[in-house]
Amino acid sequence: MIIILGVPGVGKSTVIKPLAEAKGYRMLNYGDMMFEIASKEFGVDHRDKIRALPKEKQFEIQEKVALVLAKEKGKVILDTHCSIQTPQGYLPGLPKKLLEKLPVTGLVYVTAPVEEIIDRRKKDFEATGRVRPTEPKAILEHEGVNRELLSAYAFFCGVPAMIIENRNGKLEEAREKVSAIL
Amino acid sequence: MIIILGVPGVGKSTVIKPLAEAKGYRMLNYGDMMFEIASKEFGVDHRDKIRALPKEKQFEIQEKVALVLAKEKGKVILDTHCSIQTPQGYLPGLPKKLLEKLPVTGLVYVTAPVEEIIDRRKKDFEATGRVRPTEPKAILEHEGVNRELLSAYAFFCGVPAMIIENRNGKLEEAREKVSAIL
Amino acid sequence: MIIILGVPGVGKSTVIKPLAEAKGYRMLNYGDMMFEIASKEFGVDHRDKIRALPKEKQFEIQEKVALVLAKEKGKVILDTHCSIQTPQGYLPGLPKKLLEKLPVTGLVYVTAPVEEIIDRRKKDFEATGRVRPTEPKAILEHEGVNRELLSAYAFFCGVPAMIIENRNGKLEEAREKVSAIL
Numbered sequence: 001m002i003i004i005l006g007v008p009g010v011g012k013s014t015v016i017k018p019l020a021e022a023k024g025y026r027m028l029n030y031g032d033m034m035f036e037i038a039s040k041e042f043g044v045d046h047r048d049k050i051r052a053l054p055k056e057k058q059f060e061i062q063e064k065v066a067l068v069l070a071k072e073k074g075k076v077i078l079d080t081h082c083s084i085q086t087p088q089g090y091l092p093g094l095p096k097k098l099l100e101k102l103p104v105t106g107l108v109y110v111t112a113p114v115e116e117i118i119d120r121r122k123k124d125f126e127a128t129g130r131v132r133p134t135e136p137k138a139i140l141e142h143e144g145v146n147r148e149l150l151s152a153y154a155f156f157c158g159v160p161a162m163i164i165e166n167r168n169g170k171l172e173e174a175r176e177k178v179s180a181i182l
Numbered sequence: 183m184i185i186i187l188g189v190p191g192v193g194k195s196t197v198i199k200p201l202a203e204a205k206g207y208r209m210l211n212y213g214d215m216m217f218e219i220a221s222k223e224f225g226v227d228h229r230d231k232i233r234a235l236p237k238e239k240q241f242e243i244q245e246k247v248a249l250v251l252a253k254e255k256g257k258v259i260l261d262t263h264c265s266i267q268t269p270q271g272y273l274p275g276l277p278k279k280l281l282e283k284l285p286v287t288g289l290v291y292v293t294a295p296v297e298e299i300i301d302r303r304k305k306d307f308e309a310t311g312r313v314r315p316t317e318p319k320a321i322l323e324h325e326g327v328n329r330e331l332l333s334a335y336a337f338f339c340g341v342p343a344m345i346i347e348n349r350n351g352k353l354e355e356a357r358e359k360v361s362a363i364l
Numbered sequence: 365m366i367i368i369l370g371v372p373g374v375g376k377s378t379v380i381k382p383l384a385e386a387k388g389y390r391m392l393n394y395g396d397m398m399f400e401i402a403s404k405e406f407g408v409d410h411r412d413k414i415r416a417l418p419k420e421k422q423f424e425i426q427e428k429v430a431l432v433l434a435k436e437k438g439k440v441i442l443d444t445h446c447s448i449q450t451p452q453g454y455l456p457g458l459p460k461k462l463l464e465k466l467p468v469t470g471l472v473y474v475t476a477p478v479e480e481i482i483d484r485r486k487k488d489f490e491a492t493g494r495v496r497p498t499e500p501k502a503i504l505e506h507e508g509v510n511r512e513l514l515s516a517y518a519f520f521c522g523v524p525a526m527i528i529e530n531r532n533g534k535l536e537e538a539r540e541k542v543s544a545i546l
Contacts (some may be wrong), residue, residue, distance in 0.1 A: 054380035095340030148333035158459030277522030
């Protein structure tokens with residue numbers, strides 16, 4: 001299992017999806033898996049409402065997703081957050097309790113220059129109405145925490161952590177780099 | 183248990199104390215708890231002399247503080263160091279062995295622009311005679327190590343890590359942000 | 365056991381070797397130990413060919429080195445990589461699985477200004493033909509990952525992490541600083 005990480009709007013799927021499919025990987029999205037269980041078992045009708053559930057229920061859902069992921073045996077790419085910005089701070093997307101259950105073989109962190117992230121988020125807002133922070137300082141802070149967490153994850157699993165820059169006009173370079181781990 | 187961290191002189195107590203008291207939290211200071219046990223059991227008469235004890239005794243004291251903290255059940259805020267500057271390097275304030283015993287629910291890291299930290303340390307020296315590094319490079323290095331440790335702590339506990347800037351004249355903003363976790 | 369870390373070409377041995385010998389430490393090199401076992405058991409005739417072995421064999425060799433290191437009882441300095449640059453990304457030099465077996469008492473990270481690292485690598489190339497990245501951006505990224513890993517190691521072991529700058533013309537200062545941990 002390869003885990004792909006990066007702040008929202010950095011273009012994780014754009015970089016990895018075509019390659020992953022060509023090489024026979026299945027793409028799993030952690031958020032989708034959370035939502036599937038949340039809707040089935042707690043009647044949640046929108047992804048953003050999972051956070052409104054009591055904490056114990058959220059942990060229960062996480063636990064179930066982890067169990068499903070732990071059993072994955074084929075070539076799988078898991079798309080998730082390095083950390084999630086919450087009003088209580090940066091919540092690690094792969095806390096020890098979850099990470100120790102996953103059969104991880106590599107980590108890929110997608111990054112981009114901060115101006116490009118801002119630009120992509122603005123376009124995403126125009127297209128979908130999705131609101132995300134666009135202040136450079138907030139994005140840099142989030143990037144910093146993510147990089148620190150990436151190293152903690154790599155240490156804990158003993159697997160390589162690849163850092164890929166997804167710059168405008170350099171998509172092919174990014175894809176070539178990521179192909180070394182697939 | 184919420185743990186509040188930050189370099190000396192950054193203003194941790196100023197930010198959190200009034201809020202904590204208003205919301206019914208008890209404030210615990212790790213250094214005070216170390217000193218209490220050190221003075222009771224080894225006759226140490228000043229906080230700074232704990233470091234002069236043989237390492238095994240220091241570990242024994244830490245062990246006892248951890249046992250007390252592990253039993254805490256109410257709403258508690260623990261005030262401690264993210265890392266301590268020693269002649270041997272940066273010693274993590276919450277090493278794995280300690281952290282795994284604590285019922286942590288959130289981490290709060292207080293930071294400030296480096297010039298303001300220097301300024302506060304100089305004032306603190308004038309008022310109390312307490313000597314702390316005031317070279318920008320040393321403070322930035324310490325801040326960097328602290329932020330990396332903060333992420334390691336968050337990963338290990340699976341709890342959110344909040345980063346709060348305590349700028350001159352922006353105390354109310356800092357307090358408003360921290361109130362989300364209390 | 366003290367572990368000394370730093371990017372290739374930063375001058376780890378130059379800083380620590382004379383002091384270590386004067387103070388009765390034995391110097392061990394993780395790469396040498398890997399190669400010794402690889403050559404004895406799998407007929408590998410060059411260090412760089414270890415990476416060409418199947419992954420399971422590499423893990424087997426690591427396992428054996430860890431067993432030897434775990435039994436070390438005297439004053440030992442282990443010279444190894446904080447992370448290794450591989451086509452798959454930054455591979456932690458001291459993953460949890462290895463680190464938890466070692467009797468670590470302190471970590472020393474040697475760093476230097478990026479221009480000086482580049483300069484030393486160029487001279488090293490002229491002298492030995494050894495090729496290493498000389499782009500500032502790549503070196504800074506590697507340094508960043510290493511520092512994050514250093515903090516994760518310190519957290520995990522509960523030992524101090526010393527950061528030493530090995531600047532041109534400041535070797536004595538660096539040695540004086542490191543002597544505090546030996």
